[in-house]
Amino acid sequence: MRAIILGGLAACALCAQLWAGVIEVTHHSDALGRERNLSVYVPPGYDGSGAYPTVYLLHGYAAETNNAYWEKKYAIGKVLDELIATGRIRPFVVVMPDSSMRWKASGYTFCGSFYVNTVAGRYEDYVMEDVIEYVEQHFAVSPDPARRAVMGHSMGGLGALHYAMKYGKSRFGAVVAHSGPTLYPLIKHLQPLFNRAFTDGHVVSKLVIKVFGLLGISPAEVVDFPGEDALEAEFSAQRSGGPEVRWDNLRGLYVYLSCGDKDEKHMYPLNKLFVGQLSKRRIDHTFVSYEGDHDNRLLEMIKDSFTRLGAALP
Numbered sequence: 001m002r003a004i005i006l007g008g009l010a011a012c013a014l015c016a017q018l019w020a021g022v023i024e025v026t027h028h029s030d031a032l033g034r035e036r037n038l039s040v041y042v043p044p045g046y047d048g049s050g051a052y053p054t055v056y057l058l059h060g061y062a063a064e065t066n067n068a069y070w071e072k073k074y075a076i077g078k079v080l081d082e083l084i085a086t087g088r089i090r091p092f093v094v095v096m097p098d099s100s101m102r103w104k105a106s107g108y109t110f111c112g113s114f115y116v117n118t119v120a121g122r123y124e125d126y127v128m129e130d131v132i133e134y135v136e137q138h139f140a141v142s143p144d145p146a147r148r149a150v151m152g153h154s155m156g157g158l159g160a161l162h163y164a165m166k167y168g169k170s171r172f173g174a175v176v177a178h179s180g181p182t183l184y185p186l187i188k189h190l191q192p193l194f195n196r197a198f199t200d201g202h203v204v205s206k207l208v209i210k211v212f213g214l215l216g217i218s219p220a221e222v223v224d225f226p227g228e229d230a231l232e233a234e235f236s237a238q239r240s241g242g243p244e245v246r247w248d249n250l251r252g253l254y255v256y257l258s259c260g261d262k263d264e265k266h267m268y269p270l271n272k273l274f275v276g277q278l279s280k281r282r283i284d285h286t287f288v289s290y291e292g293d294h295d296n297r298l299l300e301m302i303k304d305s306f307t308r309l310g311a312a313l314p
Helices: 012-018 066-072 076-085 123-138 155-170 183-197 203-216 228-239 267-280 298-312
Strands: 003-005 021-029 034-042 054-058 093-097 100-105 108-112 148-153 174-178 254-260 286-290
Touching: 021 076, 021 123, 034 076, 034 123, 054 123, 054 155, 066 076, 066 093, 076 093, 076 298, 093 123, 123 155, 148 155, 148 298, 155 174, 174 298, 254 267, 254 298, 267 286, 286 298
Parallel strands: 003 021, 054 093, 054 148, 148 174, 174 254, 254 286
Antiparallel strands: 021 034, 034 093, 100 108
16 A cells, blocks of 8 residues: 655654555755655555664666656566565565766756766755765664665665775665676776767767766766766776775675676676676675566565575664
8 A cells, every 4th residue: 555645754653553664754954955756665564663683775867856766667566565465575664765866967867876976966965964864763673784785776776885895884784786887897898989989970979968967067076077087097996996996895794796797788798797896805795687678677686685685683
């Protein structure tokens, strides 16, 4: 059952008695300076008491809204209900923040926030400050970071890894990235496309800028765009395991990645490189490599990762 609740959950206990499944709420974001939608899955039997473990589930690029991505496209509430009913997972509260956006500059429309702070909005602060604070004030969830996980698909997978590597155990006990762009080597490989854009105006350059443009003007320690020298210096630091990557923040977390070997967005070799770095640094992790594309087996991977989270989180 889905509830649409405007203006917050002032009477959370009453709401919990009336609703289960995916609840739609509207709350104010100080970081973004406006109202935002938030989808929250509450499990069967939820009564507003207790301290449930929490999973923050991040949607992919160009999603119209978080609900359109997770509920309309993947029926995530039904999937979680079935997993709980069959005993495959224990009950979680699952939070799906809306980080979709439409922002125009210099003739380009940027659709993906990539969960970082940019001139288009403080989307990292929105998730890490506004959303977590709101959920822990209005839902019966544990405030213990060890019982909090961040999971995402595609762009959301990048967001999950970004938060885990930046904040580590101070905010999360687990990170799950499905078909995520482990972006550091990716942008380096795209550099020739940026260069070509100044000579032949190839249409691919517009697509690249649409997807990664906000990361380029982000202060979030990804790249300094434009500027070939700045890019090269950044990637030299990343390849050498410099402080910006913060590999050590993944130690002590449960780390799960999955990716299809036929990913049409070319995420598979990037994930293999990332996993190789985890192995090199002896960081415990699980990597599920499967025969498939970017999202044709996403629900299967979500079911598997939720099952493993049940054992990994206290």
